[in-house]
Amino acid sequence: MSAPVDRVIVANVSRRRFLQGMSLGGLVLAVGYPSIARAQEAKKYGADGMPNGWVDNPLAFVSIAEDGTVTIVCHRSEMGQGVRTGMPMIVADELEADWKRVRVAQATGDEKKFGNQDTDGSRSTRHFFEPMRRCGAAARTMLEAAAAERWKVPVSEVEAKNHEVVHRATGKRLGYGALAKAAATQPVPARETLRLKDPKQFRYIGKGQLKLVDGRDIATGKAQYGIDTRLPGMLYAVVARPPVYGGKVASFDPAEALKVPGVERVVEIEASPPPAHFNPVGGVAVLARNTWAAMQGRRALKITWDDGPNAGYDSTAYKASLEESARKAGKVVRNDGDFTAAAAGAAGRHEAEYYVPHLAHATMEPPAATVRIANGKCEVWGCFQSPQAARDLVAKRLGMSADDVTVHVTLLGGGFGRKSKPDYAIEAAVLSKAVDGKPVKVTWTREDDLHNSYYHTVSVEHLEAGVDGQGKPVAWLHRSVAPTIISTFNPAAKNEAAFELGMGVINVPFAIPNIRIENPEAVAHTRIGWFRSVSNIPHAFAVQSFVAELAAAAGRDPKDFLLEVIGPARQVSPEMLGDTWNHGESPERYPVDTGRLRRVVETAAREAGWGRKLPKGRGLGIAAHYSFVSYIAAVVEVAVDDKGAITVPRVDMAVDCGATVNPDRVRSQMEGACVMGLGIATLGEISFKDGRVQQNNFDAYEVTRMVGTPREIRVHIIPGDYSKPMGGVGEPGVPPIPPALCNAIFAATGKRIRRLPIRDQLTV
Amino acid sequence: MIPLDINGKRQNVDLPGETPLLWTLRDELGLTGTKFGCGMALCGACTVHVDGQPVRSCITPISAVASKKVVTIEAVGADAVGKALQAAWVDKGVPQCGYCQAGQIMSAAALLKRTPKPSETQIDEAMNGNICRCGTYTRIRAAIKQAAAQQGGTR
Numbered sequence: 001m002s003a004p005v006d007r008v009i010v011a012n013v014s015r016r017r018f019l020q021g022m023s024l025g026g027l028v029l030a031v032g033y034p035s036i037a038r039a040q041e042a043k044k045y046g047a048d049g050m051p052n053g054w055v056d057n058p059l060a061f062v063s064i065a066e067d068g069t070v071t072i073v074c075h076r077s078e079m080g081q082g083v084r085t086g087m088p089m090i091v092a093d094e095l096e097a098d099w100k101r102v103r104v105a106q107a108t109g110d111e112k113k114f115g116n117q118d119t120d121g122s123r124s125t126r127h128f129f130e131p132m133r134r135c136g137a138a139a140r141t142m143l144e145a146a147a148a149e150r151w152k153v154p155v156s157e158v159e160a161k162n163h164e165v166v167h168r169a170t171g172k173r174l175g176y177g178a179l180a181k182a183a184a185t186q187p188v189p190a191r192e193t194l195r196l197k198d199p200k201q202f203r204y205i206g207k208g209q210l211k212l213v214d215g216r217d218i219a220t221g222k223a224q225y226g227i228d229t230r231l232p233g234m235l236y237a238v239v240a241r242p243p244v245y246g247g248k249v250a251s252f253d254p255a256e257a258l259k260v261p262g263v264e265r266v267v268e269i270e271a272s273p274p275p276a277h278f279n280p281v282g283g284v285a286v287l288a289r290n291t292w293a294a295m296q297g298r299r300a301l302k303i304t305w306d307d308g309p310n311a312g313y314d315s316t317a318y319k320a321s322l323e324e325s326a327r328k329a330g331k332v333v334r335n336d337g338d339f340t341a342a343a344a345g346a347a348g349r350h351e352a353e354y355y356v357p358h359l360a361h362a363t364m365e366p367p368a369a370t371v372r373i374a375n376g377k378c379e380v381w382g383c384f385q386s387p388q389a390a391r392d393l394v395a396k397r398l399g400m401s402a403d404d405v406t407v408h409v410t411l412l413g414g415g416f417g418r419k420s421k422p423d424y425a426i427e428a429a430v431l432s433k434a435v436d437g438k439p440v441k442v443t444w445t446r447e448d449d450l451h452n453s454y455y456h457t458v459s460v461e462h463l464e465a466g467v468d469g470q471g472k473p474v475a476w477l478h479r480s481v482a483p484t485i486i487s488t489f490n491p492a493a494k495n496e497a498a499f500e501l502g503m504g505v506i507n508v509p510f511a512i513p514n515i516r517i518e519n520p521e522a523v524a525h526t527r528i529g530w531f532r533s534v535s536n537i538p539h540a541f542a543v544q545s546f547v548a549e550l551a552a553a554a555g556r557d558p559k560d561f562l563l564e565v566i567g568p569a570r571q572v573s574p575e576m577l578g579d580t581w582n583h584g585e586s587p588e589r590y591p592v593d594t595g596r597l598r599r600v601v602e603t604a605a606r607e608a609g610w611g612r613k614l615p616k617g618r619g620l621g622i623a624a625h626y627s628f629v630s631y632i633a634a635v636v637e638v639a640v641d642d643k644g645a646i647t648v649p650r651v652d653m654a655v656d657c658g659a660t661v662n663p664d665r666v667r668s669q670m671e672g673a674c675v676m677g678l679g680i681a682t683l684g685e686i687s688f689k690d691g692r693v694q695q696n697n698f699d700a701y702e703v704t705r706m707v708g709t710p711r712e713i714r715v716h717i718i719p720g721d722y723s724k725p726m727g728g729v730g731e732p733g734v735p736p737i738p739p740a741l742c743n744a745i746f747a748a749t750g751k752r753i754r755r756l757p758i759r760d761q762l763t764v
Numbered sequence: 765m766i767p768l769d770i771n772g773k774r775q776n777v778d779l780p781g782e783t784p785l786l787w788t789l790r791d792e793l794g795l796t797g798t799k800f801g802c803g804m805a806l807c808g809a810c811t812v813h814v815d816g817q818p819v820r821s822c823i824t825p826i827s828a829v830a831s832k833k834v835v836t837i838e839a840v841g842a843d844a845v846g847k848a849l850q851a852a853w854v855d856k857g858v859p860q861c862g863y864c865q866a867g868q869i870m871s872a873a874a875l876l877k878r879t880p881k882p883s884e885t886q887i888d889e890a891m892n893g894n895i896c897r898c899g900t901y902t903r904i905r906a907a908i909k910q911a912a913a914q915q916g917g918t919r
Binding site (some may be wrong): 078079080081082211212214215216218219220221222223224225227228230236261262289290291292293295361362363364365366411412413414415416443445446664665668669671672673674675676697698699703704705706707709710711712713 | 780787788791794802803806859861862865866884887889891892893895896898904
């Protein structure tokens with residue numbers, strides 16, 4: 001590249017001018033949405049509702065060098081979902097750029113410049129598809145204007161096509177590199193004047209033909225993750241953290257640690273008392289010449305801990321307390337009809353309770369961050385899902401302005417919600433400051449990761465139903481009891497928040513006249529956080545298992561029964577379901593569409609050969625779930641041998657996430673969600689005793705391996721329409737898998753699993 | 765001083781002999797392609813070849829590999845098997861986050877050198893020590909089969 005990182009287009013066009021242009025347009029015109037309710041001033045939805053919203057400024061995202069290299073900035077974090085390929089692909093398509101000449105640059109944490117960067121909630125594509133299209137279209141328009149000016153012809157006579165601008169009448173053409181400088185002097189077009197492509201003209205979007213931008217670097221070991229940062233003079237740190245949430249160092253003796261060869265410093269990190277927020281939990285850090293020496297030094301530390309009020313946290317006792325709460329009335333969060341009366345008058349009654357334990361993300365790359373402070377500036381390198389939060393919190397901890405903190409986002413070796421919490425960046429900042437700004441890298445070991453995570457909640461789901469003479473539910477009660485993520489920010493919080501209830505407990509779109517949803521209180525004793533698909537996991541497990549239990553009690557086919565419970569195709573307002581959250585999306589644009597839910601059920605069933613004859617010990621199970629404004633159904637085929645060992649030969653997943661940008665990555669996300677969902681169902685459990693996590697490493701905290709992976713995972717994507725709102729992809733594949741598996745086990749064996757993980761529950 | 769032969773390059777490192785090969789590669793020699801995942805040979809992210817055998821570098825002290833031939837992900841593509849696997853990984857779109865894939869490829873390369881035409885079961889068994897939290901296993905299988913078939917075609 002002849003003009004590296006030289007934002008040629010950027011020159012001469014002030015951001016202020018662009019912003020003035022932007023303010024005229026509004027979101028609607030350029031995009032061709034039907035009609036966004038403009039009256040919704042009070043409540044913002046989608047990307048508008050996220051901190052710092054969206055930006056569609058081509059000057060922030062696109063630069064063209066004189067050799068024609070187009071550099072497109074990806075502002076969302078790559079953690080395996082393919083966003084560094086998908087986002088730039090959207091820009092490149094509208095830009096009419098030749099993908100072979102596109103380079104991808106990763107944005108630093110800077111939401112004022114790039115818009116929201118919280119890479120979570122399965123929303124990168126649905127929130128940024130249109131802003132990225134506009135970026136590409138605006139840059140394309142500037143190139144066309146530059147060419148028209150050069151040729152002294154009306155801009156209507158020229159057209160950008162595959163990295164050059166062509167004058168239709170004469171066939172004259174100029175490459176993007178040759179036009180770059182002149183294009184930079186063009187005004188950024190106002191949003192409402194932009195001409196977006198007809199989706200039929202897309203060359204990359206929706207085609208699934210492009211390889212991953214980082215694929216080769218990954219396969220050759222060149223890709224850079226947070227843990228890979230190396231700087232001259234850098235010290236390597238590991239931290240001994242309090243084993244109990246809210247605990248702190250009572251006293252410590254660094255003498256033996258300092259004798260370990262390679263150890264240079266021992267530094268205490270001040271404990272942050274609960275609520276945890278994104279703060280480090282404190283502890284004692286060992287800084288050394290390499291990670292191994294730091295680990296050896298940590299081993300030699302003598303620390304006495306003050307465990308604090310959570311020292312008694314015990315998962316067995318806690319489960320019993322959740323069950324006790326679940327059997328009594330709790331806060332009513334939805335009440336349609338009269339459950340009590342309808343259940344009393346029902347022909348039959350059913351009741352079941354389901355349990356899902358704490359889980360840890362266990363990203364293959366454990367948390368890691370590097371900080372250097374020099375000349376009043378702080379630089380941070382790391383694997384962050386929320387780089388702006390890392391920037392703000394590091395600045396706050398160091399007493400600096402966020403403007404003086406730069407956060408470089410590396411690839412993330414897995415995220416799953418763990419890396420939304422940048423506590424490890426703050427640790428590195430504290431340690432760098434303690435050694436006069438020298439670069440310090442903090443690396444978490446696997447034990448650290450499992451012992452000091454922000455865990456998936458633990459929950460008991462209590463369901464009751466009254467059924468009519470045909471076994472169809474006429475009354476539905478669901479009590480969900482689980483410590484809330486809000487407790488990580490406000491220790492007084494004891495009820496599930498709207499966003500947790502809206503993950504498949506309150507918003508069941510079932511054709512049942514009497515529905516009562518209750519949420520008894522639960523007190524958190526550890527850091528609760530987002531884990532891929534969050535509360536949808538326990539809610540879908542309970543709801544989709546219970547529907548299958550009712551089907552079995554009625555002697556009905558589970559798929560037909562599920563469709564009947566969903567009822568006819570209709571659009572249901574989330575607000576009618578008591579869901580004020582709706583994954584942050586507008587209830588008008590994103591109603592709950594039972595027709596789409598039915599269709600994924602029918603598609604998964606058909607593709608899986610639902611009803612086919614299976615040998616003894618085999619069974620099919622089905623489950624469907626709506627989350628992250630997408631609709632997914634899964635059919636799991638299970639084989640249970642005579643010793644009770646489970647294998648899963650095949651899974652069929654039908655996904656309706658609206659139109660897709662990169663269908664191959666939709667598939668890969670579903671495949672991965674399937675594998676993770678099977679691990680949650682069969683193996684995964686974090687448990688506490690004496691306030692401490694009992695699992696240390698992958699021997700006790702087991703995750704799915706090759707042997708436990710289905711021979712076939714078949715993903716069936718329902719075709720979408722680019723004029724309709726998109727859904728999420730990263731998370732919604734997970735929730736239907738555990739209930740589909742357990743329903744399959746029931747079909748194969750007659751045994752009903754109500755407690756996860758399954759582990760040896762089937763062993764005979 | 766411990767003499768090491770890493771990717772054909774001989775060098776002496778001044779570290780205690782019990783230092784794991786993993787941290788020597790990553791922190792001292794700057795070869796960060798080999799990944800840390802568990803520190804206990806439970807996940808396979810740190811897999812390298814020592815005299816052609818797949819080894820978990822996180823539990824392998826450098827004293828045990830003195831003067832032996834160590835090959836890492838940075839150099840495994842120098843031979844036909846490694847190169848075919850890397851190409852298949854790209855072609856099949858195997859990686860998601862990609863963090864474990866260096867270890868996966870190293871395990872796969874050792875498998876194909878030992879067993880050029882592995883069965884499904886042989887693939888599953890050889891790869892079972894390598895965890896992928898993103899769940900790319902079905903594509904890993906497909907990529908190994910593609911690389912194996914390609915090797916068969918050129919032999």
